[in-house]
Amino acid sequence: MTSYSKIAMNKRGQFINNNTRDRGEGQNEAEQALFRELWEACAGPLVTAPREGELVFYFPQGHIEQVEASTNQVPNENMPVYDLRSKILCRVMNVVLKVEPYTDEVFAQVTLVPEPIQDENKVEKEPPLAPLPRIHVRSFYKTLTASDTSTHGGLSVLKRHADECLPPLDMTKDVPTQELVTKDLHGNEWRFKHIYRGEPRRHLLQSGWSVFVTSKRCENGELRVGVRRAMRQQVNVPLSIISSHSMYLGVLATAWHAASTRTMFTVYYKPRTSPVGFIVPYYQYMESLKINYTNGIRFKMRFEGEEAREQRFTGTIVGIEDVDPKKWPDSKWRNLKVVL
Amino acid sequence: MTSYSKIAMNKRGQFINNNTRDRGEGQNEAEQALFRELWEACAGPLVTAPREGELVFYFPQGHIEQVEASTNQVPNENMPVYDLRSKILCRVMNVVLKVEPYTDEVFAQVTLVPEPIQDENKVEKEPPLAPLPRIHVRSFYKTLTASDTSTHGGLSVLKRHADECLPPLDMTKDVPTQELVTKDLHGNEWRFKHIYRGEPRRHLLQSGWSVFVTSKRCENGELRVGVRRAMRQQVNVPLSIISSHSMYLGVLATAWHAASTRTMFTVYYKPRTSPVGFIVPYYQYMESLKINYTNGIRFKMRFEGEEAREQRFTGTIVGIEDVDPKKWPDSKWRNLKVVL
DNA sequence: TTGTCTCCCGACGGGAGACAA
């Protein structure tokens, strides 16, 4: 019997821990599935990575917005757009879930191939992909307190979380203790001493916790740990490799070249950098078109709220217009004005 | 009277310190000139940044090589090149010397405008630019020893360097001491206690040195400190913003677009990432063409050697061929084969 | 002249229960 547990935490900050038990399947498959679970826990509840084989729309505008968010730079106005249409119907060739080595930011490397038929109304109907088989994992997150991050002592694990997610301690002992060996998304091992002490008694992670906090990332073989940062804080200080202008042109030229020669191209989707996905499943897009968005209509939208729980808000549409009608005529990208 | 001093150091590592005295000129000009001196000290003796107004050749091939070195990725073979020529004659519009925030790598942001006349033989002759006025600065570098980087004690400054570069100590005191306040290229202040102690006596930088070593970067108001890293160690772990394929296309599209519309474009020149400059002054290029490189000819070449001193080697040319004759026909980029 | 070692001592931080919200 193997026990899996996943822990993810955030300085700002959320904390996720996850634990499950299952009987030896193919270890590689299990490893992969676990990786995906942890990746998703770090990505947050709102994120869905594209799936292999899926038919999707790729929005160059949205892609460029993400690049702008990554580089903190907006290229100047007079940018050529060539004759690129505002969305490109593509088949997802390949998806690799990845993590940035130093920031622990999760992202998906997506390879797309433009479809021969671009007219969305002439596309043969396809059923949405069956949901991926999921492993049963238990996890928790916690907003770190001052005491949790202080140099004195370790992380105080809420009783509920410890009971649900951590391997049980031998409570017959005077001071119940065990060592948790965990791995993060990079494959690095992190060890924590899980102890039940204090007056009154409480669950604590110490001996290794502070190293983890300062390093700000982790995951282990049987137990998993990851970092999910608060959405806002954006600590991206990218290297100056090419100018933002060249990046912009690179994105356009790539899409243009792929669309005209119908060859595959690769993009990085970073859900924590720009929350709006620029790769949208075909059927989802078509569904959303059916809804007749007009002024005055009420809608619901999901946000990541306190403690990274999913929250829903409702709003009212007050206007419909193109973001940039000159460059991207008739684009469906971000064209609703709403009031919450 | 103001005293300027410049210190740059390297983990691997070189150490540079520079000190000069001059009487109050315009502080901004002096600041700028000092910045340039420190930037050049960190860039190493072989690097010359392009100058504003200069006529230069821009080599897309070389630029792409640098991007590849920055991303550690080589894009796949079948890359479109469009109809871009192997070198573009440009006027340097603007040069801004910069530093990467976290790695302390120096680089130049260069804005170029393609010239109307591209034929190198029809260009009106221009004299090379007059050398920039330089301030008198004294600096030193030192390969750090185990003791220098150890947690016990500080940096041992060689007597020669202290005498030449550091403000003089009051040697009448029992234990001569002073505080050095320095600034790095980012404008951050670093303070060191400069003390003359030990038996026998020696110059030491302590109290602040270890913080500097761990932070790995610095410079101060009157005294300057910078970091020049060993050429090889390349600690670049770039963020995945766009695919290397898109970067490649971005570079090409930028050059192509600029050349065909004759509008300006911006590139980053990183001398420590790829030592071969891809922006070559026109007159230098023309001079080098005059030399008839044929097999068997002996030549001299400069390298950065031990302690980052400039070293010269001589070699013999054994072949001349195009690196990539299919994509870049008749390119003069890197086409000599040599034996040292 | 300068690199390494060792010794001294103060500061910092892991680890414990006390206590209060």
Place this chain on the structure above:
DNA sequence: TTGTCTCCCGTCGGGAGACAA
């Protein structure tokens, strides 16, 4: 039940001269 404080004590590291290359 859990966040903060404080106290204890061990470790780490700045800072000194000894010593040797």
